[in-house]
Amino acid sequence: MTDTLDRAHTTSELTPDPVDWSKVQRWGAYAGLTLAFIAATGMTLTFHQRMIIAPWLTMGAVSMAWVPVVYGYIAASRPTPDGEDHYQPAERELIAGGVTGLLSGLFVSLFIVIIDQFDLTEVFSKTGQPLVDLLTFGKPLGVACLLWVMGLGLLGLFGGALHIFSKTIRRVLSWAALGVLGVAMLELVITNLLDGLSLDWLVDWIYAINGGVTSIAAIVIGVAFGTIGYFRGDTTLHERRLERMALDPSVLRQKNRWAIAMVIIAVIVVPMFAGNLTNELLSNVGLFVLMGLGLNIVVGYAGMLDLGYVAFFAVGAYTTAILTSANSPYWSPELTLNFLKPEGWIILGVVIIVAAIAGIFVGTPVIRMRGDYLAIVTLGFGEMVRILFLSDWLAPYFGGAQGIRPVPSAEIGPVVIEGTNSQSIFYLVAFFCAIAIYVAWRLEKSRTGRAWTALREDEDVAEAMGINTTASKLTAFVAGAILASFAGMIFAVKVGSVFPNSFKLLVSIVVLVVVIVGGMGSIPGVIIGAVVLIGVLGGPTQPGLLQEFGEYKLLIYGVILVVMMLKRPEGLWPSLRRQHELRHDEMSQDAWLTGESELTGDVPEDEAGGTVLTDDVAVVEDDEL
């Protein structure tokens, strides 16, 4: 009897799971559609110009090749029931991955046939002959399709095979791949930086003449990054975070202090060696950090969705332009933005006051609204401000569509800060970012900050707790407005002119995306968000690190936003509070366990069993209003 049972048990363990065909079909189709989409939008064609590993791997190829690998990996994954860690992935994963790849290959073949036979250029302008030539590799259609199906099938197989590798191998592989890709994509900045350090020989060794890393360099970089990956251990970010939380507060403070010191030193030192290009990128990032931190006060702390944030950016820029430019049409006091003279501080003071007035002006009428209504009304106000600056009616004051130019450069004693010298601009931006960080950090954990959080959580109750909601909301609006106006001031100096068209709705949206992707309510989050989005992809008008992406910037923004909302709604570097909010179960478990561990030996004091349960077990449901 026991024998049979045992055997039954063993067989059930050995029988491989059946392939989840519906999942494979689904992900195969997703992969095919993604590939067709990437090709149809012209990304493949554009990116094909850019080498990753010279001379045989282009970014165009990479833009297609990752799809079957990743989707194949997903299609082959299976949910692991708790405690079942002896599962050995084998053929099942290979089959699932491979078939997913083959399916996507069929889709791509179909796509190639369609764009070859029919002219779709009126709808998809990029699907003309050049794309067909690229996708068929100059071979007959049938051969090309076969190649696609086989190639993508193999890549899908590889994706499925990733499950078979151990975690360590997977980590090493992904580190190596991302390392090579990263070094290749960051060519401009790395070259710039290494040139600054006069390491030209290293640049020549890493990068081929026509762009892309050389094959040998690719191997070395891959091995290097793989090694880092190998020694990194496989704790996830979340686990590491929990570890940090468990640390002694004084140790943690010490560690934080070191980290902050390192960052400060890096911010001061790196621009000295970096070239103009890197500094330009860094100052763009800084501008958006400044605005992001301001918006973070309004959206992240106080919970008011402000879509017209660009208005305050514009107000700061125009105020500066009017005060400093000799050409401003109506008033031109022609002060110099010199921070060693009273003039500079007068300008700063006026900018702050005007921004505060603008904050109150926009804030007062919208303060009684909540949620979506607030968003729509602020959206309107943002556009109104731009249109007012653009209007003929106010053109005698603000210059209408011509704007105001030139805006003279700022000075600190003998040091001139002007747009052409992006290093100087960066230091100016960094200085104001430091102020913004200080402001945000101080306010967050203060009486004012707590009132904002309470407002965000439950406005009615906040009022019952004696919080003057109108005043609190206005304070948030004004604080956000002032930070944005600083950004505006620097922007005016940096560009050397102000035009209404620099202050479009898109700016508000990009700043909001920076805050959301980085992590609402989190200062490091906003900085990371700005680095990733503005630094790497580029701002609304500013080019980013990956200039090839320029055309597809907004598309990628959208994709990032969607993926983030699905997979990591709390942002890249979330504030603890947001993480609580969005990862209720996980965190309450953790919190409960922490409590439990401190209660060791504390036997539930009650004889009526029910009470112990209600009192010591975390209740996780949400409070409905």
Added chain:
Amino acid sequence: MAILEIVQLKKAFGGVQALDGIDLAVDQGEIVSVIGPNGAGKTSFFNVITGYFSPDSGQILFQGLEISGHQPHEITELGIARTFQNVRLFPNMTVLENVMVAQHCRTSSGVISTLLNTPSHRREEQEIEENAKEVLSFFGDRLKGYRWNQPAYVLSYANRRRLEVARAMATGPQLILLDEPTAGMNPKETAELTALIRQLRDEKGFTIVLIEHEMRVVRDVSDRVVVLDHGVKIAEGDFATVSSDPDVIEAYLGRPAEATNE
């Protein structure tokens, strides 16, 4: 001396007369229960007192001062605190923060002093925190130690109720309005909270008005009971008087059978 005096209070929502001329005087140091069947206007009564709705007519005098028409936060500042029928904490703030934020109207440090980190600001922050811990210590070990830094949503239901009371205490009130403080609690917790309500009055000197459905609590805790039905006060007096009042029995149970038979 009456700390709260309500004269001919009326409030209608559309066609529904939620409060139809209510008179009530609450003396300093009293515990008054407001009972009545569902929809009798009890919570509306609280909402009008605390400024969430302004009354159509009538007077609300708190310590001799007319407070109707004031904003809720102004009324809290004057010294009336409240809890909510369906517990409404700030779920993602920690237990300690929940109580700290409740001291908002008793503190004054603003943006400028926060940014300059003035000594007075630092002192105030410290006082807020100490005060919060002291208020929480009123609940014994329930809301202490590691619980301080837990987000409020991990608390058990009973602890959430306790935290809500703590938060009300922290606003520095004279008068606390408790809206069904024992709803959803088991008998043991209910008994504990009943004792706590008495303590609130005896040790802390708060005057308390509570809405309650649990008759045992009403009996044990109240100096006086007020019964509302359809926005009208139908009875008032000590528990024994009120519970034998025919009008009250009718409001709760309907007309006696013989009456309908006629």
